[in-house]
Amino acid sequence: MTLERGIATLFLAICIAYGYVAFVTMQNELLPFELNMSFLPNTLPRALSVLGAVIALVIILTPSKPASEGGTAAEFKNVAWGNIAQTFGLLALMVAYAMTLRPLGFIGSTSLFLILGGLLLGERRFVLLTAISVFAAFAVWYLVERLLEIVLRPWPAFLMTQ
Amino acid sequence: MIEGIWLGLSTALSIQNLLMVIAGCLIGTLIGMLPGLGPMSIIAIMIPVAIKIGDPSTALILLAGVYYGAIFGGSTSSILINAPGVAGTVATSFDGYPMARQGKAGKALTIAAIASFAGGTVGAILLMGFAPALASFALLFHSAEYFALMVVGLSAIAAFAGTGQVAKALMMTVAGLMLATVGESALFNAPRYTMGVQDLQSGIGFITLAMALFALPEALFLVLNPARSKSQSGNGAGEIKDLRITGDEAAKIAPVIARQSVQGFLIGVLPGAGATIASFLGYAVERNIAKGDEQAEFGKGSVKGLAAPESANNAACTGSFVPLLTLGIPGSGTTAILLGALLALNVAPGPRLMVDRPEVFWSVIISMYIGNVVLLVLNLPLIPYIAKLLAVPRNFLIPFILFFTLMGAYIGQNNATELLLLVGLGVIATILRFADYPLAPLLIGFILGGLLEDNFARAVNLTDGIGFMWQRPMTLAMLIIGILLIILPAYRQQRAKALSKGVAQGD
Numbered sequence: 162m163t164l165e166r167g168i169a170t171l172f173l174a175i176c177i178a179y180g181y182v183a184f185v186t187m188q189n190e191l192l193p194f195e196l197n198m199s200f201l202p203n204t205l206p207r208a209l210s211v212l213g214a215v216i217a218l219v220i221i222l223t224p225s226k227p228a229s230e231g232g233t234a235a236e237f238k239n240v241a242w243g244n245i246a247q248t249f250g251l252l253a254l255m256v257a258y259a260m261t262l263r264p265l266g267f268i269g270s271t272s273l274f275l276i277l278g279g280l281l282l283g284e285r286r287f288v289l290l291t292a293i294s295v296f297a298a299f300a301v302w303y304l305v306e307r308l309l310e311i312v313l314r315p316w317p318a319f320l321m322t323q
Numbered sequence: 324m325i326e327g328i329w330l331g332l333s334t335a336l337s338i339q340n341l342l343m344v345i346a347g348c349l350i351g352t353l354i355g356m357l358p359g360l361g362p363m364s365i366i367a368i369m370i371p372v373a374i375k376i377g378d379p380s381t382a383l384i385l386l387a388g389v390y391y392g393a394i395f396g397g398s399t400s401s402i403l404i405n406a407p408g409v410a411g412t413v414a415t416s417f418d419g420y421p422m423a424r425q426g427k428a429g430k431a432l433t434i435a436a437i438a439s440f441a442g443g444t445v446g447a448i449l450l451m452g453f454a455p456a457l458a459s460f461a462l463l464f465h466s467a468e469y470f471a472l473m474v475v476g477l478s479a480i481a482a483f484a485g486t487g488q489v490a491k492a493l494m495m496t497v498a499g500l501m502l503a504t505v506g507e508s509a510l511f512n513a514p515r516y517t518m519g520v521q522d523l524q525s526g527i528g529f530i531t532l533a534m535a536l537f538a539l540p541e542a543l544f545l546v547l548n549p550a551r552s553k554s555q556s557g558n559g560a561g562e563i564k565d566l567r568i569t570g571d572e573a574a575k576i577a578p579v580i581a582r583q584s585v586q587g588f589l590i591g592v593l594p595g596a597g598a599t600i601a602s603f604l605g606y607a608v609e610r611n612i613a614k615g616d617e618q619a620e621f622g623k624g625s626v627k628g629l630a631a632p633e634s635a636n637n638a639a640c641t642g643s644f645v646p647l648l649t650l651g652i653p654g655s656g657t658t659a660i661l662l663g664a665l666l667a668l669n670v671a672p673g674p675r676l677m678v679d680r681p682e683v684f685w686s687v688i689i690s691m692y693i694g695n696v697v698l699l700v701l702n703l704p705l706i707p708y709i710a711k712l713l714a715v716p717r718n719f720l721i722p723f724i725l726f727f728t729l730m731g732a733y734i735g736q737n738n739a740t741e742l743l744l745l746v747g748l749g750v751i752a753t754i755l756r757f758a759d760y761p762l763a764p765l766l767i768g769f770i771l772g773g774l775l776e777d778n779f780a781r782a783v784n785l786t787d788g789i790g791f792m793w794q795r796p797m798t799l800a801m802l803i804i805g806i807l808l809i810i811l812p813a814y815r816q817q818r819a820k821a822l823s824k825g826v827a828q829g830d
Contacts, residue, residue: 172498220494251721278721282717
């Protein structure tokens with residue numbers, strides 16, 4: 162099965178789950194007065210689940226054509242495993258960044274994210290990388306908090322009074 | 324209209340707004356040049372800044388400037404290193420890069436800038452004529468027609484997705500509409516599809532979704548496929564010396580620019596078509612009507628082949644503002660993000676915009692002229708310096724692109740859970756890209772989802788049922804157009820397949 166149809170099959174499953182919630186769960190949760198109304202919270206979801214399931218079936222059942230030239234699907238062939246490992250590493254780093262943003266503070270976690278990201282990609286000029294990362298973290302924090310006045314906690318939680 | 328232009332001039336020419344255009348164009352050019360960040364990502368990053376500004380005209384002027392700057396930046400990297408940062412400038416690299424290799428990089432940049440300038444200016448003039456006419460017609464619309472119009476818009480986006488892509492585009496549209504039902508809505512008393520997750524109550528942030536759909540997959544592609552970001556040495560900024568073009572060349576490109584500005588604008592007005600299709604079509608048309616030896620030059624550094632896609636894509640960008648400003652329907656991913664920004668700024672784009680907020684409408688149009696002038700006068704001389712940015716090593720660039728993506732989602736929502744959602748959705752989007760599923764329909768479906776449901780609910784409540792679909796002639800007509808838009812390409816595809824079955828498998 163091609164990736165294309167795999168995705169369509171998965172989407173069909175999502176539509177069925179989505180439709181179950183729309184047709185059964187939400188229908189049971191309706192308040193008595195709502196039953197007389199012509200437009201309900203589950204009206205659009207019901208329509209969408211049916212429509213989505215039909216389209217997914219069309220994709221699954223029609224014979225697929227070869228991938229278009231120059232499309233991203235064609236680029237998939239050039240991907241090397243080493244790069245996939247790097248990609249997953251960067252994704253893990255992004256998750257770690259989201260988790261540490263509050264506890265470590267903006268400047269700490271941003272500097273770490275930029276330094277580790279650079280190292281992961283193979284950068285060996287550690288001092289330069291650290292200098293640029295810390296400077297960038299400070300600069301962005303200054304721009305966002307001072308000029309845009311959007312509060313970013315710069316330091317670890319235990320150092321901040323509020 | 325004269326008082327409108329006057330109002331626009333007085334708004335757009337204030338010191339603050341002029342600075343915004345200049346800043347927007349510069350930021351757009353700088354970031355648009357980087358591989359992996361297209362106009363959609365840049366605008367999404369800039370939205371928190373725009374919301375902070377508060378005044379819708381100023382904010383929209385900034386975002387429009389960023390949009391033009393990004394397209395121009397994309398052309399620059401297409402010409403200099405054959406790495407289009409934006410899909411709309413892929414056709415630019417066909418002739419722009421050969422010119423740069425012949426040592427005419429400066430000339431190529433000048434032609435690109437002039438063609439963009441002309442395309443954008445002609446587009447803005449046409450927009451001034453088109454938009455008010457369309458808006459006054461659209462004032463007749465009721466919620467039933469709006470609902471039908473959105474159905475037409477969504478099906479047109481699917482229909483223009485390309486051969487064999489219609490079903491996939493439709494599936495993505497439905498997925499976007501489904502995502503839009505997550506969270507609380509003004510219509511109902513309870514949140515839907517939050518699965519008990521507190522952070523989903525307010526729905527999925529559209530900046531998060533935009534970042535996940537466009538910026539993150541692009542950045543991940545840079546990691547997965549290093550060849551994409553590799554810049555050819557020897558064609559760097561050092562070689563941009565002569566920016567002048569000859570009178571002969573000017574005479575050659577003038578008619579091309581004139582034709583492609585108009586054609587590009589008209590394509591841009593269609594929902595779903597946009598700058599990419601306009602630039603490819605512009606290139607193809609000019610190659611077909613060029614004479615013998617001029618035609619042979621296409622692809623080898625023809626000035627015509629460079630001017631055509633450049634004027635077409637800029638005119639199309641301007642054209643895509645027509646459905647956005649007059650109907651409130653985005654025709655492309657970028658205008659979908661702008662629509663989201665407008666809604667966040669408390670401006671409802673649509674036919675009432677010209678009546679209720681004329682200063683917003685006209686100042687955007689006037690700022691388009693100013694933006695084009697800024698690109699020509701300010702950016703062009705700066706290009707040799709800006710192009711140095713292309714020399715930033717990949718190991719530094721990629722973590723920064725990822726960081727900007729994260730920041731865009733974080734500043735908008737100030738919620739770390741949003742970042743996890745961003746990574747999750749980004750991975751899904753990358754897989755979808757690998758399977759050639761178009762992602763713009765998903766975002767457009769997501770943004771239109773709420774409006775679609777509101778208008779549908781209003782129409783159903785007014786007529787006590789779905790009878791409005793066939794009782795109101797304009798609604799019926801639009802719904803039929805919407806269905807035809809989906810059926811016709813599918814039918815033609817089937818017929819082509821049936822015809823080809825009778826033919827032997829030859830060349």
